[in-house]
Amino acid sequence: xxxxxxxxxxxxxxxxxxxxxxxxxxxxxxxxxxxxxxxxxxxxxxxxxxxxxxxxxxxxxxxxxxxxxxxxxxxxxxxxxxxxxxxxxxxxxxxxxxxxxxxxxxxxxxxxxxx
Amino acid sequence: xxxxxxxxxxxxxxxxxxxxxxxxxxxxxxxxxxxxxxxxxxxxxxxxxxxxxxxxxxxxxxxxxxxxxxxxxxxxxxxxxxxxxxxxxxxxxxxxxxxxxxxxxxxxxxxx
Numbered sequence: 001x002x003x004x005x006x007x008x009x010x011x012x013x014x015x016x017x018x019x020x021x022x023x024x025x026x027x028x029x030x031x032x033x034x035x036x037x038x039x040x041x042x043x044x045x046x047x048x049x050x051x052x053x054x055x056x057x058x059x060x061x062x063x064x065x066x067x068x069x070x071x072x073x074x075x076x077x078x079x080x081x082x083x084x085x086x087x088x089x090x091x092x093x094x095x096x097x098x099x100x101x102x103x104x105x106x107x108x109x110x111x112x113x114x115x
Numbered sequence: 116x117x118x119x120x121x122x123x124x125x126x127x128x129x130x131x132x133x134x135x136x137x138x139x140x141x142x143x144x145x146x147x148x149x150x151x152x153x154x155x156x157x158x159x160x161x162x163x164x165x166x167x168x169x170x171x172x173x174x175x176x177x178x179x180x181x182x183x184x185x186x187x188x189x190x191x192x193x194x195x196x197x198x199x200x201x202x203x204x205x206x207x208x209x210x211x212x213x214x215x216x217x218x219x220x221x222x223x224x225x226x227x
Contacts, residue, residue, distance in 0.1 A: 033215070035217075040123070040219070040220075041219055042119075042202065042217040042218055042219040042220060043159065043202075043217045044217075045214060045215070045216070048214075050212075055212070088156075090158055090159070094215075097212060097213065103149065103161050103164065104149075104161070104204070104215055105161075106158040106159050106160070107158060108157070108158050109157075109158050111156070
Protein backbone atom coordinates (compact mmCIF):
# COMPACT_ATOMS: atom_id res chain seq x y z
CA UNK A 1 0.00 0.00 0.00
CA UNK A 2 1.31 3.39 -0.97
CA UNK A 3 2.20 5.43 2.10
CA UNK A 4 3.26 8.71 0.50
CA UNK A 5 1.33 9.61 -2.61
CA UNK A 6 2.13 12.40 -5.00
CA UNK A 7 -0.11 13.76 -7.71
CA UNK A 8 0.32 14.18 -10.53
CA UNK A 9 3.30 12.02 -11.39
CA UNK A 10 4.05 14.15 -14.42
CA UNK A 11 3.12 17.79 -14.82
CA UNK A 12 3.66 19.95 -17.86
CA UNK A 13 3.11 23.66 -17.52
CA UNK A 14 3.85 26.77 -19.48
CA UNK A 15 6.36 29.39 -18.50
CA UNK A 16 4.72 31.61 -15.89
CA UNK A 17 1.59 29.51 -15.46
CA UNK A 18 0.98 28.62 -11.79
CA UNK A 19 1.06 24.99 -10.86
CA UNK A 20 0.21 23.05 -7.70
CA UNK A 21 1.69 19.71 -6.73
CA UNK A 22 0.11 17.60 -4.05
CA UNK A 23 1.32 15.10 -1.51
CA UNK A 24 -0.66 12.94 0.86
CA UNK A 25 0.43 10.43 3.47
CA UNK A 26 -1.21 7.58 5.34
CA UNK A 27 1.54 7.31 7.95
CA UNK A 28 0.23 10.03 10.27
CA UNK A 29 3.72 11.49 10.42
CA UNK A 30 4.31 14.87 11.99
CA UNK A 31 6.86 16.12 9.51
CA UNK A 32 6.44 16.65 5.78
CA UNK A 33 9.18 17.84 3.46
CA UNK A 34 9.39 19.13 -0.09
CA UNK A 35 12.58 18.59 -2.06
CA UNK A 36 13.59 19.70 -5.52
CA UNK A 37 15.92 17.38 -7.42
CA UNK A 38 17.52 18.22 -10.72
CA UNK A 39 19.36 15.76 -12.88
CA UNK A 40 22.51 14.33 -11.27
CA UNK A 41 22.09 16.58 -8.24
CA UNK A 42 21.25 15.98 -4.62
CA UNK A 43 17.67 16.52 -3.52
CA UNK A 44 17.50 20.09 -2.26
CA UNK A 45 15.20 20.85 0.63
CA UNK A 46 12.76 23.66 -0.14
CA UNK A 47 10.77 23.67 3.10
CA UNK A 48 9.23 21.44 5.69
CA UNK A 49 6.39 21.37 8.19
CA UNK A 50 6.53 20.08 11.71
CA UNK A 51 2.82 19.72 12.32
CA UNK A 52 1.59 23.18 11.34
CA UNK A 53 4.90 24.92 11.88
CA UNK A 54 6.29 25.99 8.54
CA UNK A 55 10.05 26.13 8.01
CA UNK A 56 11.39 27.73 4.89
CA UNK A 57 14.96 27.16 3.76
CA UNK A 58 16.83 30.43 3.44
CA UNK A 59 17.59 29.99 -0.25
CA UNK A 60 14.14 28.82 -1.36
CA UNK A 61 12.84 31.33 -3.92
CA UNK A 62 9.68 33.28 -3.08
CA UNK A 63 8.18 31.72 -6.19
CA UNK A 64 7.69 28.55 -4.15
CA UNK A 65 4.97 28.39 -1.52
CA UNK A 66 3.50 25.57 0.50
CA UNK A 67 0.32 24.73 2.37
CA UNK A 68 -0.48 22.00 4.83
CA UNK A 69 -4.21 22.10 5.55
CA UNK A 70 -4.12 18.95 7.70
CA UNK A 71 -1.77 16.20 8.81
CA UNK A 72 -2.30 14.13 5.71
CA UNK A 73 -1.90 16.65 2.94
CA UNK A 74 0.75 19.08 1.83
CA UNK A 75 0.86 21.20 -1.33
CA UNK A 76 3.64 22.86 -3.25
CA UNK A 77 2.62 25.94 -5.23
CA UNK A 78 4.88 27.37 -7.88
CA UNK A 79 3.47 30.79 -8.64
CA UNK A 80 5.32 31.58 -11.85
CA UNK A 81 7.34 28.62 -13.06
CA UNK A 82 10.50 29.38 -14.97
CA UNK A 83 12.52 27.06 -17.17
CA UNK A 84 14.93 26.59 -14.28
CA UNK A 85 12.16 25.11 -12.14
CA UNK A 86 11.91 22.00 -14.29
CA UNK A 87 12.87 19.19 -11.93
CA UNK A 88 11.62 16.24 -9.95
CA UNK A 89 9.75 17.36 -6.84
CA UNK A 90 9.87 14.89 -4.00
CA UNK A 91 7.65 14.85 -0.96
CA UNK A 92 8.84 13.03 2.15
CA UNK A 93 7.57 12.40 5.65
CA UNK A 94 9.08 11.45 8.96
CA UNK A 95 7.59 10.77 12.34
CA UNK A 96 9.75 13.25 14.19
CA UNK A 97 12.42 15.82 13.56
CA UNK A 98 15.41 16.26 15.73
CA UNK A 99 18.93 15.10 16.24
CA UNK A 100 17.72 11.54 15.86
CA UNK A 101 15.27 12.07 13.05
CA UNK A 102 13.38 9.01 12.00
CA UNK A 103 13.70 7.56 8.57
CA UNK A 104 12.19 9.62 5.80
CA UNK A 105 9.64 8.03 3.53
CA UNK A 106 9.49 9.42 0.03
CA UNK A 107 6.69 9.66 -2.46
CA UNK A 108 7.33 8.70 -6.09
CA UNK A 109 7.86 12.32 -7.07
CA UNK A 110 6.30 14.65 -9.58
CA UNK A 111 8.34 15.42 -12.65
CA UNK A 112 7.70 18.98 -13.72
CA UNK A 113 8.32 20.15 -17.26
CA UNK A 114 8.15 23.86 -18.09
CA UNK A 115 7.60 24.81 -21.70
CA UNK B 116 32.89 23.26 2.11
CA UNK B 117 29.66 21.44 1.33
CA UNK B 118 27.81 20.03 4.30
CA UNK B 119 27.61 16.50 2.88
CA UNK B 120 30.04 15.39 0.20
CA UNK B 121 30.19 12.29 -1.91
CA UNK B 122 32.33 11.22 -4.84
CA UNK B 123 29.83 11.18 -7.73
CA UNK B 124 31.66 8.35 -9.50
CA UNK B 125 30.60 6.47 -11.50
CA UNK B 126 32.06 3.38 -9.93
CA UNK B 127 32.14 0.76 -12.66
CA UNK B 128 32.65 -2.75 -11.26
CA UNK B 129 32.15 -6.34 -12.43
CA UNK B 130 29.61 -8.64 -10.89
CA UNK B 131 30.90 -10.20 -7.72
CA UNK B 132 33.19 -7.32 -6.87
CA UNK B 133 33.33 -5.56 -3.53
CA UNK B 134 32.90 -1.81 -3.68
CA UNK B 135 32.95 0.88 -1.01
CA UNK B 136 31.69 4.46 -0.94
CA UNK B 137 32.44 7.19 1.54
CA UNK B 138 30.47 10.26 2.51
CA UNK B 139 31.94 13.12 4.54
CA UNK B 140 29.95 15.58 6.62
CA UNK B 141 30.83 18.93 8.10
CA UNK B 142 28.75 19.13 11.28
CA UNK B 143 30.37 17.24 14.12
CA UNK B 144 27.11 17.42 16.11
CA UNK B 145 25.23 15.32 13.56
CA UNK B 146 23.59 12.29 15.11
CA UNK B 147 21.63 10.54 12.39
CA UNK B 148 23.02 9.04 9.23
CA UNK B 149 21.40 7.06 6.44
CA UNK B 150 22.15 5.49 3.09
CA UNK B 151 19.45 5.69 0.43
CA UNK B 152 19.35 4.07 -2.97
CA UNK B 153 17.89 5.91 -5.94
CA UNK B 154 17.19 4.29 -9.27
CA UNK B 155 17.04 6.38 -12.41
CA UNK B 156 14.00 8.70 -12.38
CA UNK B 157 12.66 7.14 -9.17
CA UNK B 158 12.42 8.35 -5.60
CA UNK B 159 15.10 7.62 -2.99
CA UNK B 160 14.48 4.53 -0.92
CA UNK B 161 16.05 3.76 2.42
CA UNK B 162 18.83 1.22 2.18
CA UNK B 163 19.98 1.33 5.78
CA UNK B 164 20.49 3.56 8.77
CA UNK B 165 24.05 3.93 10.03
CA UNK B 166 24.65 3.20 13.69
CA UNK B 167 27.65 4.15 15.77
CA UNK B 168 28.72 0.54 16.15
CA UNK B 169 28.35 -0.17 12.45
CA UNK B 170 25.69 -2.39 11.01
CA UNK B 171 25.29 -5.04 8.40
CA UNK B 172 22.36 -6.14 6.26
CA UNK B 173 23.18 -9.05 4.02
CA UNK B 174 25.78 -7.91 1.51
CA UNK B 175 25.70 -4.32 2.74
CA UNK B 176 27.74 -2.94 5.62
CA UNK B 177 27.58 0.62 6.90
CA UNK B 178 30.15 2.23 9.16
CA UNK B 179 30.39 5.56 10.96
CA UNK B 180 33.68 7.25 11.77
CA UNK B 181 32.91 10.21 14.01
CA UNK B 182 36.52 11.24 14.48
CA UNK B 183 37.00 11.74 10.77
CA UNK B 184 33.36 12.68 10.13
CA UNK B 185 32.49 10.21 7.45
CA UNK B 186 30.21 7.28 6.85
CA UNK B 187 30.87 4.41 4.51
CA UNK B 188 28.89 1.82 2.62
CA UNK B 189 30.43 -1.48 1.61
CA UNK B 190 28.73 -3.73 -0.93
CA UNK B 191 30.03 -7.27 -1.22
CA UNK B 192 29.40 -9.67 -4.11
CA UNK B 193 27.91 -6.94 -6.32
CA UNK B 194 24.86 -7.84 -8.39
CA UNK B 195 23.71 -6.25 -11.64
CA UNK B 196 20.65 -5.09 -9.72
CA UNK B 197 22.86 -3.04 -7.38
CA UNK B 198 23.39 -0.54 -10.19
CA UNK B 199 21.92 2.70 -8.89
CA UNK B 200 22.86 5.97 -7.23
CA UNK B 201 23.63 5.77 -3.52
CA UNK B 202 22.79 8.86 -1.53
CA UNK B 203 23.97 9.55 1.97
CA UNK B 204 21.84 11.63 4.30
CA UNK B 205 23.10 13.38 7.40
CA UNK B 206 21.05 15.35 9.89
CA UNK B 207 22.62 18.79 10.01
CA UNK B 208 21.78 21.15 12.87
CA UNK B 209 20.20 24.40 11.79
CA UNK B 210 18.68 26.96 14.13
CA UNK B 211 17.76 24.47 16.82
CA UNK B 212 16.37 21.83 14.50
CA UNK B 213 18.00 19.13 12.46
CA UNK B 214 17.56 19.01 8.72
CA UNK B 215 18.11 15.84 6.68
CA UNK B 216 20.76 16.89 4.17
CA UNK B 217 21.60 14.84 1.12
CA UNK B 218 24.88 14.30 -0.61
CA UNK B 219 24.73 14.41 -4.40
CA UNK B 220 25.03 10.63 -4.61
CA UNK B 221 27.53 8.11 -5.90
CA UNK B 222 26.68 6.29 -9.10
CA UNK B 223 27.38 2.55 -9.19
CA UNK B 224 27.37 0.54 -12.39
CA UNK B 225 27.75 -3.22 -12.07
CA UNK B 226 28.52 -4.94 -15.36
CA UNK B 227 28.52 -8.64 -16.32
